Amino acid sequence: MKKQHGFPIKQLVKLASYTSIFLVLSFFLIFLFAQESAAKNIYLKIGLATNQKTGSISSKSRIYCKDASGRTLKVSGRILLKTHSLSSKKIYINNKCLSLPITIHSKTPIYWNKRPYRGWFKLYPSSNGFNVINIVGIEQYLRGVLKMEVNPSWEMEALKAQAIVARTYALRNRGKHRSQGFDLCALPHCQVYRGINAEDPRINKAIASTKGLVLYYGNNLAVTPYHSDSGGYTANVWEVWSGHMPYLKAKKEPFSYVSPYSNWKVMIPLSELKEKLRKNRISVGEIRHVSIPERDKGGRAVSVLIEGTRGKVKIKASKFRIIVGSSKVKSTYFKINGNSQNVTTTNNIINQPVEEEKLYDHEGVLFASFIKKGVFSTEELMDMLVHPEKKPHYLRLALQRQSGIKSKHSFSRYSANGKVLILEGKGWGHGVGMSQWGAKAMAEHGWNFKKILMYYYPGTKLRKVY
Ligand SMILES: [Zn+2]
Structure with missing residues (x-):
């Protein structure tokens, strides 16, 4: 009796535990896959211009415009945009009246006022005209940002550190301009972004080799301010702004260096x-x-x-x-x-x-x-x-x-x-967090990007989010 009952119960328990392990593993894999695919599709909305009254859009291939009512327009060459004198929700595209917001796609880069950008565009109505928004994958966005911050000829490890700091900043500040219909502006208020014109092979390499890497403090993305040159000693965050992040503390630069702002x-x-x-x-x-x-x-x-x-x-x-x-x-x-x-x-x-x-x-x-x-x-x-x-x-x-x-x-x-x-x-900038010229000096002394980042943001951790 004991045997007859004992055997199937044991088997059942075994089966149940295998099944639960299998289920847990499957959920874990699904979770990982979901994270991976979600992360691969991180797009940022970058505000290129606000309150515009006129402007031009062009592309080397055909441009597709779709307005709020679903009306579509196919155009080859250049588009001239002009606000409607009577309605803030309407706009003229090559003299044809369309309703905002308007989505603009093309197979090749889209030019806004003769400057090329990756991704696609959206035109939103604003209080005094229209806002021009470039929707672009985060890694492509970074390619249009880094050259505005650092010289592409600098040591690769300094460029990588800048890529991680800029990526962390972008993800942490997503939605900063939500009320205007975009995530980040293209000015130094957020990070200067200049699209394809700012791309550079060395910069692209620094971004690709650190893909998805960001700085975390605890369970949150770290606050990663940076500046041009600390002048030899960084600043305490609480002496410049409010906040008391322990990793944004004044520190002496480990190497002396010369920058255009040394004196x-x-x-x-x-x-x-x-x-x-x-x-x-x-x-x-x-x-x-x-x-x-x-x-x-x-x-x-x-x-x-x-x-x-x-x-x-x-x-x-x-x-x-x-x-x-x-x-x-x-x-x-x-x-x-x-x-x-x-x-x-x-x-x-x-x-x-x-x-x-x-x-x-x-x-x-x-x-x-x-x-x-x-x-x-x-x-x-x-x-x-x-x-x-x-x-x-x-x-x-x-x-x-x-x-x-x-x-x-x-x-x-x-x-x-x-x-x-x-x-x-001495120096240029608020002095909080990473000094770009300081990071350059560290890289020249053989420090890798991890060591550089851990010096300027001690206590934070590198995490690959996609
Ligand atoms: Zn901004």
Whole structure:
């Protein structure tokens, strides 16, 4: 009896356990497969232009437009877009009236105002015209981003570190511009994206070899700010913005390096400072003295004290930098009036990404002023016209030229009347997280991308998400 009953029960138990193992395994495989296929299809909506009234779209092959009502249009060559004078939900495409949103496909890259992009397009209605959105796979998106951040000729490991940081940023900030109908903008506010014109074989290689790799802190994508040059010491995140991520802590660069921003000097007429403070609702009367009451352990200014005829005010150094202009005060790693008594000889100063964004937001204004001042040669102006993607390069060049010979001249002129604040500093950017020039130096010393990332974002983990 015992045997008769025992045998089938044992068999049944065995069968049940095999079945459950099989089921668990199947679910696991299905889960993995689902993750893989979902990840392969990560597309980002990138806002190329907002509130447009006119524009052009073209492609080397036929263009297919489908509007909100399902009406389709096939066009060869170039499309001219124009807003409808009576309806914000309608648009003219080559004089044919279509309803927004409109999806635009083509077998070959689509050009928006003569600049080519991968993926496809969507035109959305906006408060004052239409928004132009490029929908593109994340890996292809990165190909249009990295060259705007780093020089493709840099060491491969530095390029890989930048690829991972930019990928993490893009995934973490998906939906940042949701209210405008897209994920990320193409400006430094998010990450500068220039489509196919910005692609480069070495950059593409760095992206492909780190495919799907991102930084995690705990169970979340890490916050991965980066900047151009720390000046020798990075900044604490809480001294620049709010937040207290333990992995975004001030650190000394392990290697010394030279960048175009290693040393800078800027003169700020006190009248200009007073006006800029006033615009930010800060008033101390006539400015008499400016000093740095606090520095962090790396030597970066934490606060700035401004004393005037009608009182004094202490503001965060990062705020001071934004108020004066982040392209002027390139970092918070500065000393005042050339007086080195407050700063060690190896002083460290850093800047903010928010300001770099502003710099690019006002790219047009800056260029106009540089052109007016005759900073560029005719050949350079022509080159810029033919290759608009080179503009960031020329912008940097102009800023370098401006902080060079010209400023020395005006320095002596201004300092003679004593009504100017002179700042001498190091580095460019907010200083939080990875320093691009610092990463370049590490790569040149043989560090791989993992070691570089773990130095700037200690405690985070690399994870392959697809
Ligand atoms: Zn943005």
